[in-house]
Amino acid sequence: MVIAGYDPDARTILTEAQKKDLTIPAMGGDGLEQIALAGPVANGTYVTSSYFPQTDTPANRRFVEAYRARFPNAGDPNGSGAAAYDAVYMLRESMLRVGTTRKAIRDDFAGIGTTNPAYEGAMGTIAFDENATCERFLNELVLPAVHAEDADLLQRFAGMYLLGYNRAQRLLILDGEGGRGKTQFANVMQGLVGMANSTQLRTKHLAERFELS
Numbered sequence: 001m002v003i004a005g006y007d008p009d010a011r012t013i014l015t016e017a018q019k020k021d022l023t024i025p026a027m028g029g030d031g032l033e034q035i036a037l038a039g040p041v042a043n044g045t046y047v048t049s050s051y052f053p054q055t056d057t058p059a060n061r062r063f064v065e066a067y068r069a070r071f072p073n074a075g076d077p078n079g080s081g082a083a084a085y086d087a088v089y090m091l092r093e094s095m096l097r098v099g100t101t102r103k104a105i106r107d108d109f110a111g112i113g114t115t116n117p118a119y120e121g122a123m124g125t126i127a128f129d130e131n132a133t134c135e136r137f138l139n140e141l142v143l144p145a146v147h148a149e150d151a152d153l154l155q156r157f158a159g160m161y162l163l164g165y166n167r168a169q170r171l172l173i174l175d176g177e178g179g180r181g182k183t184q185f186a187n188v189m190q191g192l193v194g195m196a197n198s199t200q201l202r203t204k205h206l207a208e209r210f211e212l213s
Helices: 007-019 058-070 079-098 102-110 135-142 148-163 182-193
Strands: 026-028 045-047 119-121 124-126
Touching: 007 026, 058 079, 058 119, 079 102, 079 119, 135 148, 135 182, 148 182
Parallel strands: 026 045
Antiparallel strands: 119 124
């Protein structure tokens, strides 16, 4: 049973499934990353996430210990908390190296993992490489589905998704035969930016006043 939702929805679904004696395995994405707090009803639920507080690295242990000390009643931190923690401390290290000028910080960040040491954070090792490629993403997902020029377009849109704003002021529509990877591409993008930063545009409601607001 795949639960495409968030923690509150999952708790309701799992509770109702238990009442009906359904014993099939359940799984979900990072929207369920704190489902363990639901108690026994969540036993056996599989969760995919970019972060787990149980990760046994020095950097993550420091983060989790600091978080628990600061928020003793909040439970374990989630991926958003870990990512924010890493971002702040990466920024701190950069400022210590080059000062507070915007361009200097940007250039220093671009060198993390090449001219600067990689950052060892709660989320893992963070490094940037402007020449990096993802061969599996291209060869197993994108190129089998689209022409090379369209693959370049998809990569550019993926970059904008990570930036968080639409610099091109364009809408991407994935159209084509079934089974060619459109949904998989959308799922990968949703996994990158997080379910909380994703939504759907219901085309049958486009004529209504609130759908585009």
